[in-house]
Amino acid sequence: MFRDEDETTPPRAREVERLKKRLYRLKYLAHKYKRAEVVQNALLELSHIATQVSSLEEFYLGVHHHLKQLISADNFFIATLDVNSGAISVPFFADEKDAHPSQLYPEQSLSTLLQQGLTGYVFRTGQTLLCDESKVDELVNAEEIVNLGSPCHLWLGVPIKHEDIVTAVLVVQTYDTNVSYGDIEVELMTFICHHITGVMERLKHQEQLEQAIQQRTKELSQAYDKLKQEVYERRRAERLQKSLFEIAELASSGSDNPVFYTQLHNVIRHLIPANNCYIALLNEESTHLTFPFYVSQIENQHPGARPLQDGLTEYMLKHKRPLLLDQNDINNLIAAKEIYAKAPTLNHTQTMHQWIGIPLFIHDEVRGALTIYSFSMTQNYQTKDLELLTFVSQHIGAAIEKKLAAESLRRSYEELEEKVAARTTALAELNKDLEKEIRQRRNMEAKLVHDAKHDALTGLPNRAMFMERLNHAIKHVRRHSLEQFALLFIDLDRFKLINDTMGHLEGDRFLIETATRLRSCIRSNDTLARLGGDEFVILLDTINDMNDARDVAERVIRKISQSYHFGTIEFHSGASIGITISGNKLDTSESMLRNADTAMYQAKANGKGCYVIFDDSASQQKMQDIAFENDFRQALQADELQLNFLPIVDLQTRQTRSLECRLSWEHPQWGSIPQEVLNKLAEQANLQVELDKYAIRLLDKCYHQLLISHGDNLDLHLMLSSQHLKHKHVLRGLKTTLKQTQLPLSQLWLFFNEKALVQETENHISGFELLNKLGVNLGISHYGSGHSPLNSLLFLPLKGLKLDANITKQLQDEQHIKLMSAYQKAASTLELQTFVDGLQSPEQINIFHALGYRFGQGCALASPFALVETQQLVCA
Incomplete structure (x- = not known):
């Protein structure tokens, strides 16, 4: 058992x-x-x-609140990375000891600090990091990080990735030694980060969409305001035209004086506030003033006739020009005894705010005044009101003149009834006056019609009338296919120089003389018009072939090239002409004018003083150029440009001492595009500054690999545009870009083109002084192409000159060699390093070495090379 x-x-x-x-x-x-x-x-x-919040800040706060329920996360922050700029920011931060890093280090770049710490380490490695104080010390000793902030017990940072790119880092840390983080916390944090990355991207896109909507709303609001202003101006013009017709009708209405002037006042009030207004007229002897119309908000008593004295009205009549005066101006005139010195009882201006007086021309003489004034501070007249009233006053004067003539005629008729026989001669004179008035009215109406379709300065048809005739010509050749016409677009050379040097008055005389010359070049059935400025067009009606248009173009060029005489000054101009001919069934007036304008610009590009016949293929080439420029913009935005390095060699030891950084672009259609072409594209697209900053940032990204492959004892040369020196904010942007790089500024050479130095020396002096404080080396490139005076180099903190490559190619005779020797001696005297660009043969190397030049570059010494691509590195 x-x-x-x-x-x-x-x-x-x-x-x-x-x-x-x-x-x-x-x-x-x-x-x-x-x-x-x-x-x-x-x-x-x-x-x-994520579905409730409207901003990232609210979402980060919710993440923090619920994360504290899972692990000890009282000390928590989120760092995000701008993929385009590479800048790191901290949109959410909660720490029981430390303040926000931007407050701890106010004078330093937050992004740079975070790049140097544990957060930057996680961004660089893309791996989760759990470390204690000993791990932190280990990373500091390995120079992987810089220790920032207060020491903590444990620090856990988990990367948040979007499309395999680290876009943010989620960090928790604890100062409590009783708290411990392990694999479970790491796994939990990693799991949470995996789920919130989509939410962060969605909220980020939502914020960007809201910003885009706000920007579009602002643009639409501005467009609406502009449209309102255009509508206002159009309505104002319509009111002005309507008022002119009303004034003309009043002049012929035969109304009595009170009715006539009251209606005249109503017309004025439609254009400008005129609650206080009066019209004063001189009598025939010019000794007294009468007031046929008077209205005031304060005084109801109509002033009677009075002799001429020294009032405001007499002051304006004396000077015969429109006046806009405020209370200070009136007081100054009184103090200077210009007005109311002899008749102080006339002074009723104490309560006036503003006063406008316009002389009325009757029978080509100043015979009266139109006056409006205001008492309220809210009623402000401006210069445009003065100009408007001055323009209207011409028609008012004509209406009053006609009214007075009509009254005179009526009085003559009354007297004629009593003295028919005795006043026969006087009646004939009055009839002549009447005929004169009728002619004046007809001339006035004809002038209004003429002015609407003709240029006020030259008397030629304006754009509206020309486009009307061009439309008729196009319709005519469509009905009569055997006929054709030609269009010549003429632009005058050096017209702006006349205005800038001799003034607009001489510029107007030049245009009038040019219009006279152009008239002599065409037939009576052709149309010559002025589109505006110095642009003229000719419509050659019914030509045989293109040779007719060529003959007229050559005749115009000869006429315009003849000298102009302005007093004792002799001036020479020229004409650039674009020609297009009818024949395309799809032609419109706008397309033909555009084609002629395109051909004219081609003529200016060909050297001016010539003509070019429009070729559709040239237009297509222009479109290709525009497409090429657009490709360049997209390549710049997509970081498709590559960086190459051209060695700069010691001519004696043949050792590489410096590297010149050059950009290139592999175009899918046109192949490799070098730096020179990129500079021209950037200049056309106004992207010189952006291209230079692109090169600096690309060099900054490549610098670590460059150190590995070539060491840290080589200088780096960069060719920059002078656009950085023209504006203070652009120069500050260049300084900021350089400060944010890891490049050794003492080994960095910045070269600027000599031609820009010659054109804008003062900007270079001030700009170089600011850049010199950064510790960079400054130099002038393409030296010898702009022929800058040596004394200009004395005022600049320069350290080097780089000869123009074209000068190296021209090294053929003794004179060129002497000039190169002079350049070297001058640079040596000024203690400047000289660099020879474009060396293509051993003979050139020997000559420059014998002249004392030490450094050079070119295919005879070394070819450009590219670095091997590494991860997230955009240098070839």
Whole structure:
């Protein structure tokens, strides 16, 4: 029996042990499932928050709140990376000890600081980092990071990735030594980061979309304001035209004086506020003033006739010009005894705010005045009101003149009834006056019609009339296919020079003389018009072939090239002409004018003083140039440009001492595009500054690899545009870009073109002084092409000159060699390093070395090379 008991005991012990292990596993699984439930609930809450919040800041706050329920995350922040600029920011930060890094280090770049710390380490490695104080010390000693902020017990940073790129880092840290982070916290944080990356991208895109909507709303608002202003101006012009017709009708209405002047006042009030207004007229002897019309907000008593004295009205009549005066101006005139010195009782201006007086011309003499004034500070007249009233006053004067003539005629008729026989001669004179008035009215109406379709300065048809005739010509040749006509677009050379040097008055005389010359070049059935400025067009009606248009173009060029005489000054101009001929069934007036304008610009590009016949292929080439420029813009935005390095060699030892950085672009259609072409494209697209900053940033990215392959003892040369020196904010941008790089500024050479130095020396002096404070080396490139005076180099903190490559090619005779020797001696005297560009043969190397030049570059010394691409490195 005892033996049987002994045999059953071991199996029972093993069963108990197995049950204990099973119980422990069940407890572990229960704990794991409970934690999974907590994590699931937290993620559901985060998903709920993501659908409710309207900004990233609210989302980060919700993440922090629910993360504290899972792990000890009282000390928590999120760092984000701008993929385009590479800048790191901290949109959310919560720490029980430290303030926000931007407050701890106000004078330093937040992005640069974070790049140097643990956060930057996670961005660079793309791996989760859990470290304690010993791990931090290890990374500091390995020069992987710089220790920032207060020491903590544990630090955990998890990368947030979008399309395999680290876009943010989620960081928790604790100062409590009783708290510990392990694999579970790392796994939990990694899982949370994986789920919130999509939410962050969605909220980020939502914010960008809202910003775009706000920008578009602002643009639409500005367009609406502009449209309102255009509508206002059009309505104002319509009111002015309507008022002129009303004035003309009043002049012929035959109304009595009170009605006539009241209606005249109503017309004025439609154009400008005129609650206080009067019209004063001189009598025939010019000794007294009468007031046929008077209205005032303060005084109801109509002033009677009075002799001429020294009032405001007399002051304006004396000077015969429109006046806009405020209370200060009136007081100054009174103090200077210009007005109311002899008749102070006339002075009722104490309560006036502003006063406008316009002389009325009747019978080509100043015979009266139109005056309006205001008492309220809110009623302000401006110069445009003065100009408008001056223009209207001409028609008012004509209406009053006609009214007075009509009154005079009526009086003559009354007297004629009494003295018919005795006043026959007087009646004839009055009839002549009447005919004169009728002619004046007809001339006035004809002048209005003429002015609407003709240029006021030259009397030629304007754009509206020319386009009307061009439309008729196009319709005519469509009906008569055997006929054709030609269009010549003429632009005058050096017209702006006349205005700038001799003034606009001489410029107007030049245009009038040019119009006379152009008239002599065409037939009576042709149309010559002025489009504006110095642009003229000729419509050659019914020509035989293109030779007719060529003959006229050559005749115009000869006429315009003849000298102009302005007093004692002799001036020479020229004409650039674009020609297009009818024949295309799809031609419109706008397309033909555009084609002629395109040909004219081609003529200016060909050297001016010539003509070019429009060629559709040239237009297509222009479109190709525009497409090429657009490709360049897209390549610049997409970081498709590559960086190459051209060695600069010691001519004696043949060792590389410096590297010149050059950009290139592999175009899918045109192949490799070198730096020179990129500079021209950037100049055409006004992107010189952006191209230079692109090169600096690209060099900054490549610099670490450049150190590995070539060491740290080489200088770096960069050719920059002078656009950086023209404006202070652009220069500040260049300084900021250089400061944010890892490049050694003492080994960096910045070269600027000599031609720009010659044109804008003052900008270079001030700009070089600011750049010199950064510690960079400054130099002049393409030296010898702009022929800058040596004394200009004395005022610049220069350290080097780089000869123009074209000068190197021209090294053919003794004179060129002497000039190169002079350049070297002058540079040596000024303690400037000289660099020879474009060396293509051993003979050139020997000549320059013999002249004392030390450094050179070119295919005879070394060819450009490219660095091998590495991850996230855009240099070839």
